[in-house]
Amino acid sequence: MIQEALVAQCRLFLEEDMNTSVKTVTTTDAEIPKLMLKSYTSMIAVGGPNPLVILISFDTSLLDHLAELFLDGAAVEHHEREAVRDSVCGEISNTVVGLALHSFPNRGKGVSITPPITINDASSIAKFRTAKLTTSKIAADFGSLSISVIASPTPKKEL
Amino acid sequence: MLKILIVDDSLIIRKKIAKIVQDLGHSVLFNAQNAQEAIDAYQAEHADLVTMDITMPDMDGISAVKALMQIDANAKIIMVTALGQEEMVIRAIQAGAVGYLLKPITQAKLEQSIGELFSAYRCDTDEYLDD
DSSP: OHHHHHHHHHHHIIIIISOOOEEEEEEEOSOOSEEEOOSEEEEEEEESSSOEEEEEEEOHHHHHHHHHHHHTTOOOOGGGHHHHHHHHHHHHHHHHHHHHGGGSGGGGTTOEEOOOEEEOSOSEEEOOTTOEEEEEEEEETTEEEEEEEEEOSSOSSOO | OOEEEEEOSOHHHHHHHHHHHHHTTOEEEEEESSHHHHHHHHHHSOOSEEEEESOOSSSOHHHHHHHHHHHOTTOOEEEEEOTTOHHHHHHHHHHTOOEEEESSOOHHHHHHHHHHHHHHHHHHOSSSOOO
16 A cells, blocks of 8 residues: 555656656565665655655666656756765655655555655665565656655554 | 745755746746744745745754744745644644645646645735735
8 A cells, every 4th residue: 555655656746747657566565575776765654553754766877857847947066966966866755755644554644754864875675584575667758767665564553 | 926935944845846836837936945944935925825844954844834924914824834843833823823734746736736735815906826
């Protein structure tokens, strides 16, 4: 349910707000021992009845495309380039998770989200003990992104 | 033309709002990346409008609203927020903010907010809109 909501909102955001076509969506809910991260990843923790962690990870090419659209012609100095990428990664993740909240169990009531944290130097996250990992890959024009949810193995509501 | 103070720890949001502000024919008084910079800027020169991020390091947007309202009880502050921050928006409005902008921020949304906020002043006086 949460994974589906995140994917649906991300797709909507890409297609309607960013004018970027989504080609395919692939969701893997089988046992994943390790999560492979793309170049730029943002992490948001969700508190409430079913605490979880959401990671949204972008190919550089897609992130650069989205940054260009996001900036809409605003100038970026060369030294600001990395900061802009981190910032876009965080802002898009924050927007997608925020928009998906109303589709969470109990319409997201009593659910809080942390500000996004950008992870730059990690290539993978290994699952620890019984954590449940679900991941979706969204292939779009200019590259792909992944949305992953890390949750407790016995959530009170279905993911 | 309004003088607008932009307060956000996100570089991309500061750039985005600044671009929209300029495209709408207004001017950016200052781009503050934290609450203290915003307070210092507002003390130096009062802005006609402030766009304020809610979640920022060190001092959050609600505390910043309270600080700006102490400097100027007539300060006009719009909160910039993502969904899921409704409780904080309510607290910010209780602290003196006059409205909010929901992300993703677009020119149409900011233009509408400015229009709603300053239409009363447009009828009574051109103090805020001296184009």
